[in-house]
Amino acid sequence: MPFTFAAPDARALPLHVLEPDDLEAWTAQQSDFVRAWIGASSFKAALGTALMIPGPDGTPDRALAGYGSAKQRARTRFALAGAVAQLAPGTYRITEGLPTEDAATEALGWLLSGYGFARYSGALPTVPALVAPDGVDATRIEILANSEALTRDLINTPASDMGPVALEQAARDLAADFGAQIAVATGDELLEANFPMIHAVGRASVEAPRLIDMRWGTTGPTLTLVGKGVCFDTGGLNIKPGSSMGLMKKDMGGAANVLGLARMIMALGLNLQLRVLIPAVENSISASSFRPQDILTSRKGLTVEINNTDAEGRLVLADALAFADEEQPDLMISMATLTGAARVAVGPDLAPFFVDEDAVATALEKSGRRTADPLWRLPFWEPYEAVIEPGIADLDNAPSGGFGGSITAALFLRRFVTDTPRYVHFDIYGWQPSPAPGRTKGGFLQGPRAILDALPSLLNL
Structure with a gap:
């Protein structure tokens, strides 16, 4: 179901957005x-609350939405979205109280409140319609919402229906929607094309490993997005315990996020040359699995000692990054659900990223705050370079010790x-652990709006 605003000329109920400190003065007018109705209710303009006010015939005439205090809103990404579920069905127009600087974010949160993963249950939340607030770019917000829905759907789909074949099809469908070109190397073609580590990680699966290469745009600067597409991660021969394997359908969250970002770029028609590379594999167990202590030679010629087959994401990304690097794009971004160490460092809500250039970091952090897509910079800490050099090979895919795991990756x-x-490298989580306003539990977009x-x-641009 597409996420859209109601037509500007739609008959809509006025919605007044109120902070607790403003409620008394507003009510007095x-x-x-109306004063009696509000007085008889428990409405205090608290965050996430709403009050319907009837007209003379008893049907809804207007509504109030609590916006809470600034301190409360600082703890909630989409503050107004919490009130949406409290409103009666219908169409609403925000008439006052919503700060201009918050309007785009809150309108996006309203649309995302209508997201539900309905592929298997058919159940979707019922959300009132909203006329886009004055001054916002309604088309852009609709594109953001629908692109995030794509990302969430891809991550939420279990590996039984979202293996390498299905992930390739999702990329092909997206390319077809926007006139992009796509090429895919599959199975032993990867060896012929010199992608040995992608092949090694995915060769044990029933579905052959593949590298998806999508291009769009013919003018402007060059941008390459690389997304980790491990559709399920058993851990390989270093098999994960059951408690760690339960969410591994989301290990293609990097791929899902770059596809969501690619959709935004193409739908908005940005003047740039976009390339998307996704190594799509399943890290399975069979007689052909790669093994601990194997030494793999990468596309770039660097040798890698395998000390843990569960550190496979960096292997498939390495071949894809080396391939992308050969074209020297103006900007390259990788996104991956890569390390548990990143979650220990910043939790599930923040998307940590690594970049050498301070100006790039500053721009991303400011955009993260502006778009309710928070980021946190972690360092490429060069004193740790020795940790990833095992001696027997050029690189170690899983250095011992456990310290700084996101940095060493x-x-x-x-x-x-x-x-x-x-x-720029993003080590994302891609998963919302519990429901929050505008964010259902499950697959989650992290970073693309800020980027x-x-x-x-x-x-x-």
Whole structure:
């Protein structure tokens, strides 16, 4: 179901957005009936509350939505979305009280409140319609909402229906929607095309490993997105315990996020040349599994000692990054559900990222705050480079010790990007652990809205 605003000329109920400190003054200006109605209710304009006010015939005439205090809103990404479920069915127009600087974010949160993963249950939340607030770019917000829905759907789909074949089809469908070109190397074609580590990680699966290569746009600066597409991760021969395997359908969250970002870019028609690379594999167990202590030779020629087959994401990304680096795009971004260490460092709500250039980091962090897509910079800490050098090979895919695991993984990836002027790596979680306003439990977009907002400054668009 597409996410859209109601037509501007739709008959809509007025919705007044109120903070607790403003409620008394607002109420004093209303009719005796409205003052009595509010006084008889428990409405205090608290965050996530709403009150319907009837007209003379008893049907809804207007509504109030609590916006809470600034301190409360700082703890909630989509503050107004919490009140949406409290409103009666219908169409609403925000008439007052919503700060101009919050309007775009709150309108997006309202649309996302209508998201539900209905592929298997058919159940979708019922959300009142909203006329886009004055001054916002309604088309852009609709594109953001529908692109996030794509990302969420891809992550939420179990591996039984979202293996490498299905992930390739999702990319092909997206390419067809926007006139993009797509090429895919599959199975032993990966060896012929010199992607040995993608092949090694995925060769044990029933569904052959593949590298998806999508291109769109013919003018403007060049942007390459690389997304980890591990459709399910058993851990390989270093098999995960059951408690760690339960969410591994989301291990293609990097791929889902770059596809969501690609959809935003193409739907908005940005003047750039976009490339999307997704190594799509399943890390399975069979007689052909790659093994601990194997030494793999990467596309770039660097050798990698395998000390844990459960650190496979960086292997498939490495070949894809080396391939992307050969074209030297103006900006390269990788996104991956790569390490548990990142979750320990910043939790599930923040998307940590790594970049060498301070100006790029500043632009991304500002955009994250502006778009309710929070980011946190972690360092490419060069003193840890020695940790990923095992001696027997050029690189170690899983250095012992456990310290700084997200940093050492990022350093590993950076070894494969030597000619591209700007490289940013995101180590995302891609999952909302519990429901929140505008965010259902499950697959989650992390980083793309902030990246999209920062692109004009990063690429001089």
